[in-house]
Amino acid sequence: MKNRGIEHFRVIAAMMVVAIHCLPLLALWPTGDILITLTLFRVAVPFFFMISGYYVFAELAAGNSYPARQRVFAFIKKQAQVYLWATLLFLPLALYTQTLRMDLPIGTFLQTVLINGILYHLWYFPAVITGSLLVTGLLMKLSFNKVFWLASGLYLIGLGGDSWFGFVQNTPLAAFYTAIFHLLDGTRNGIFFTPFFLCLGMFLRKQTVTRSLPKQVSFLLLSLIGLLVESAYLHGFSTPRHDSMYFFLPVVLFFLFPILLRWQPAQTWKQPSKLSFWLYLLHPYTIAVTHFLSRKISFLQNNLINYLVVLLLTMGGITLFLSHKRPWFKRRKPMLAKRATKEFSAEALLHNLQEIQRVISPKTKVMAVVKADAYGCDAQEVASVLEKNKVDFFAVATIDEGIQLRKSAIKSPILILGYTSPKRIKELRRYSLTQSIVSEGHAVALSQAKVPIDCHLAIDTGMHRLGVTPTMDSILAIFDLPFLRINGIYSHLGSADRLSADSILRTQKQIECFDKILLALDQRQISYGVTHLQSSYGILNYPDKCYDYVRPGILLTGSLSDTKEPTKQRVKLQPILTLKAQLIAKRVVAKGEAIGYGQTAIAQQGITVGVVSIGYCDGLPRSLSNKEFCLSYRGQPLPQIGLICMDMLLVDLTHCPTLPIESDIEVLSDWSETAEQTQTITNELICRIGSRVNLVVK
Numbered sequence: 283m284k285n286r287g288i289e290h291f292r293v294i295a296a297m298m299v300v301a302i303h304c305l306p307l308l309a310l311w312p313t314g315d316i317l318i319t320l321t322l323f324r325v326a327v328p329f330f331f332m333i334s335g336y337y338v339f340a341e342l343a344a345g346n347s348y349p350a351r352q353r354v355f356a357f358i359k360k361q362a363q364v365y366l367w368a369t370l371l372f373l374p375l376a377l378y379t380q381t382l383r384m385d386l387p388i389g390t391f392l393q394t395v396l397i398n399g400i401l402y403h404l405w406y407f408p409a410v411i412t413g414s415l416l417v418t419g420l421l422m423k424l425s426f427n428k429v430f431w432l433a434s435g436l437y438l439i440g441l442g443g444d445s446w447f448g449f450v451q452n453t454p455l456a457a458f459y460t461a462i463f464h465l466l467d468g469t470r471n472g473i474f475f476t477p478f479f480l481c482l483g484m485f486l487r488k489q490t491v492t493r494s495l496p497k498q499v500s501f502l503l504l505s506l507i508g509l510l511v512e513s514a515y516l517h518g519f520s521t522p523r524h525d526s527m528y529f530f531l532p533v534v535l536f537f538l539f540p541i542l543l544r545w546q547p548a549q550t551w552k553q554p555s556k557l558s559f560w561l562y563l564l565h566p567y568t569i570a571v572t573h574f575l576s577r578k579i580s581f582l583q584n585n586l587i588n589y590l591v592v593l594l595l596t597m598g599g600i601t602l603f604l605s606h607k608r609p610w611f612k613r614r615k616p617m618l619a620k621r622a623t624k625e626f627s628a629e630a631l632l633h634n635l636q637e638i639q640r641v642i643s644p645k646t647k648v649m650a651v652v653k654a655d656a657y658g659c660d661a662q663e664v665a666s667v668l669e670k671n672k673v674d675f676f677a678v679a680t681i682d683e684g685i686q687l688r689k690s691a692i693k694s695p696i697l698i699l700g701y702t703s704p705k706r707i708k709e710l711r712r713y714s715l716t717q718s719i720v721s722e723g724h725a726v727a728l729s730q731a732k733v734p735i736d737c738h739l740a741i742d743t744g745m746h747r748l749g750v751t752p753t754m755d756s757i758l759a760i761f762d763l764p765f766l767r768i769n770g771i772y773s774h775l776g777s778a779d780r781l782s783a784d785s786i787l788r789t790q791k792q793i794e795c796f797d798k799i800l801l802a803l804d805q806r807q808i809s810y811g812v813t814h815l816q817s818s819y820g821i822l823n824y825p826d827k828c829y830d831y832v833r834p835g836i837l838l839t840g841s842l843s844d845t846k847e848p849t850k851q852r853v854k855l856q857p858i859l860t861l862k863a864q865l866i867a868k869r870v871v872a873k874g875e876a877i878g879y880g881q882t883a884i885a886q887q888g889i890t891v892g893v894v895s896i897g898y899c900d901g902l903p904r905s906l907s908n909k910e911f912c913l914s915y916r917g918q919p920l921p922q923i924g925l926i927c928m929d930m931l932l933v934d935l936t937h938c939p940t941l942p943i944e945s946d947i948e949v950l951s952d953w954s955e956t957a958e959q960t961q962t963i964t965n966e967l968i969c970r971i972g973s974r975v976n977l978v979v980k
Contacts, residue, residue: 284555287545288333292558295330297593298323300565303403306589320525321513322506327406327526328479328535334410335483336539339417341693343426343484347714349693351422358414365407368563369400375570376400398467401566405471412472417480430485433477437532440474444527445513448520470526482532486539495544502537509534553604560600568596620944621895622863622975626660628667629980630856634840635668637853641821643828649814651835652687653679653699658901658971659839659859662690663979668838669694677833681706684715697738697770701748707731716770720748722756729763738770739810743795744788745776752795754802761808769811771800772833779819781848789820793827818842822849841964845954859968861950861975863896865915865943868935878924878932882908890939892920894947897929901970902949903960911959914948915941 302323307315338357341350376382382391382400397412399405420429442450443459450456462469469475493501509530516522551557572591576582582591638648650673656664665676665687677697678684684696697716704727710717716736719725728735739760742749750756761768773796777785796815803810814831816824821832836843840857871891877883894913898904907926912919913933920933935941950956957964 285543286547286550287542289554290545290547290550291329291542292333292554293551293561295326296558296561298326299403299562300593300596301589302326303565303569304585304589304592306586308585310586316517316525317510317513321509321528324526324528324531325535325538328475328482328531329539330406331410331413331476331479332483332486332535332539334414335480335485336487337483339414339421339480339484340487342418342421343429343481343488346422347693348688348712349691349714351418352688352691354414354418358411358418361407361411361414365404365411368404368407369395371563372401372404372566375567378570393465393467397471403562403566406562409470409472409476413476413480414472416472417477426481426484426488429477430481433481436474437478437527440469441527441529443469443474444524445516445522446520446527446529447523448516451523468524470524475527478532479535482535483539486536495541498537498541498544502534502541505530505533505537552601556604557597557600560603561596564600565592565596568592571595620864620946620976621866622861622900622949623978624659624971624975625860625862625978625980626663627856627858627860627980628663630840630858631664631667631838632671633856634838634853634858635671635673637855638821638832638834638837641825641851641853642832646828647675647831648673649675649677649697649831649833650838651677651699651817651833653677653683653835654969655683657836657839657965658968660977661687662692663977664838664858665692666690675831681709681715681717685709685713688713688715695736699740704728704731707733707735710735718748718772719750719760719766719768722750722760725750725760725763725766729765732765734765734767737766737768738772738812739768741771741773741796741799743773743792745774745792747774747776749773752799754799757799757803758806758808761810770814771803771810771812772814774817775815775820775824778817778823779843779847781823781850789824793824819849822851822853825851836965836968839953839964839968841953841957841968843963843965845958857951857953859950859953859971860948861896861902861971862946863894863900863949865892865941865945865947866895866930867893867943868939868941879927880925883924883932890935891923892933892935892941894931894933894949895929896949896975897927897931899928900972900975901967902926902931903962903967903970905960906956909959911956915945920947 301319305315305319307319334357339354341347342354344350373382382394386394394400397405397408399408417429417433420432442455443462447459450459466473509528512528512530513525569592572582572588572595576588582588635648650665650668652661652665655661661678661683669692674694675697676687676692676694677699678687679698679700681698681702684698687696695716697718699718701720701724702710702717707728709715711733716738717728718740719728719737720740728737739757740749741752741757743752750760760766773792775789775792777788793815800810800813812830814833815829816827816832818834818837820827821834821837837853837855839859840855842855869891871877871885871889873885873887875885877885877891896902904926906922907924908922911922913922914920915938918938920935920938922931923934924932933947953964953967957967960967
């Protein structure tokens with residue numbers, strides 16, 4: 283979530299960068315330019331690095347998970363793309379100013395492009411890319427604390443090649459820094475400079491600031507004084523090679539950043555992230571223009587006026603561009619075939635979630651089961667909506683379903699309920715998936731692969747499908763196996779959907795077995811992590827049971843598997859999917875004519891027949907043919923007639939013969955009623971929806 287203070291200061295920091303390149307106080311107060319522009323304003327670039335550390339890298343610092351890595355890699359990819367476009371954008375100016383020449387030695391040319399940037403301000407991008415890659419690689423191998431101290435050491439080494447170089451150039455260290463300068467042209471780069479401020483941003487994200495604001499401001503003022511004294515000393519008694527790295531600079535930012543996090547400015551810039559980015563990127567062209575104009579307009583030769591004009595022109599142009607309501611370049615969305623669609627309602631999904639949460643204990647959380655593409659409702663869309671609404675655990679059937687969710691940017695833990703071969707154990711680790719241990723042999727095979735993974739222990743309490751034998755010897759043996767991090771334990775109820783005497787007896791035995799195992803583990807002080815037992819009907823028929831999670835699946839879709847079966851708890855559900863198709867043709871059929879395949883439907887009178895673009899290949903059961911199954915248009919029932927075809931079906935349009943071609947016809951919304959007509963359960967009916975049916979989000 284964006285912070286108003288941080289966002290507001292982004293623009294101020296970009297202004298500081300522009301000032302560094304314009305030196306506004308050079309003529310009026312040269313010493314002030316050193317102390318203010320080239321010292322205090324040096325907080326700007328490290329501040330941008332810290333933003334990346336705070337918002338992008340913090341999850342990776344907390345744990346080496348797939349979502350955290352993907353977030354970082356996406357950030358690095360974006361920075362590389364921006365740097366490529368920026369290089370092309372500034373290529374004419376770089377050639378004009380001779381920063382880049384075609385006659386440069388190949389080594390110098392590559393150093394300019396890959397390390398320094400072809401123009402003075404573009405060094406930021408190779409620095410952030412290199413620093414990000416370095417920090418990411420280290421965090422994947424080492425703890426954050428080790429990476430932080432390593433980055434701190436690199437920063438201290440870098441000081442000697444930057445503002446403190448005047449004191450080391452006549453020492454034995456000079457040769458070391460000369461070698462660095464030959465390769466990197468300085469220590470203000472992605473090795474010595476960037477990693478530390480990325481880590482400092484991560485460090486502050488991990489901390490809870492307890493100091494009062496006045497005390498925080500006092501520490502900031504003291505650190506600023508220290509920075510000014512350090513700068514005055516270095517510039518007065520030595521010759522800094524550069525002036526980007528100071529000993530007190532991290533101290534200033536350590537106290538400044540939390541203050542900015544607390545800051546809530548009454549007014550802020552419009553689109554501050556974009557404004558600061560474009561101001562940072564584009565201002566050199568404005569500087570070049572004002573420099574050219576200063577030959578004719580004398581007052582532009584004044585550094586302060588020149589700086590203000592550069593700011594005014596650059597920010598004015600950017601603001602005008604950003605406020606343009608109709609973008610000049612608008613990517614056209616690809617048109618989807620409308621022959622058959624499943625219309626998804628996030629509002630209905632959240633309603634169903636609230637109904638489930640109303641029934642369960644306040645201490646129990648929801649683990650959303652989104653296997654089989656969320657029962658045909660689109661797992662990516664369902665999981666995305668639920669995760670944004672604080673559902674923090676998901677369950678799937680297979681490893682490939684879990685990988686697909688990860689690639690869809692789902693960050694929460696994902697439990698695989700089914701079997702995964704030990705041959706794919708590296709994928710479990712790579713994508714940060716939690717694997718169910720479905721048998722004793724499965725546990726041994728996973729452990730023998732010698733790859734640490736997160737697991738939940740499935741217990742066979744009486745369903746006799748998957749799970750470990752419910753004896754303490756079997757269970758304790760699995761807990762003793764290496765490489766298996768067991769952070770959950772669960773079972774599955776086989777008859778929770780029925781309230782008959784024998785079903786209740788079977789379910790109670792399963793619950794007692796599960797509870798007995800938990801008690802025995804507690805008595806042995808064995809940590810087994812989170813617990814979960816109730817799926818959809820376990821929630822409705824055994825709501826008094828209180829475990830860490832429940833596992834609703836079909837309930838989230840807004841249906842019950844079998845509406846004829848009573849439940850202890852009643853919930854008001856809303857179907858999250860409406861199946862629709864188009865009317866693609868219509869014709870009048872004379873009395874006595876057969877309609878569609880075979881002779882199953884004969885026109886008893888002259889009728890208007892419509893053709894709808896959906897069939898059994900799209901998941902609509904052929905067994906619905908001639909079963910009084912009705913489609914509808916704006917509430918008007920349209921009886922289905924004849925045999926349902928692979929790609930189409932026929933409807934009776936006698937009562938609305940003027941219905942236009944390409945009208946959207948509602949095929950299914952009450953999934954439970956239609957499931958009864960085909961003598962199946964709702965789960966199967968929804969899961970049968972074919973891949974040709976496009977998802978449409980309301």
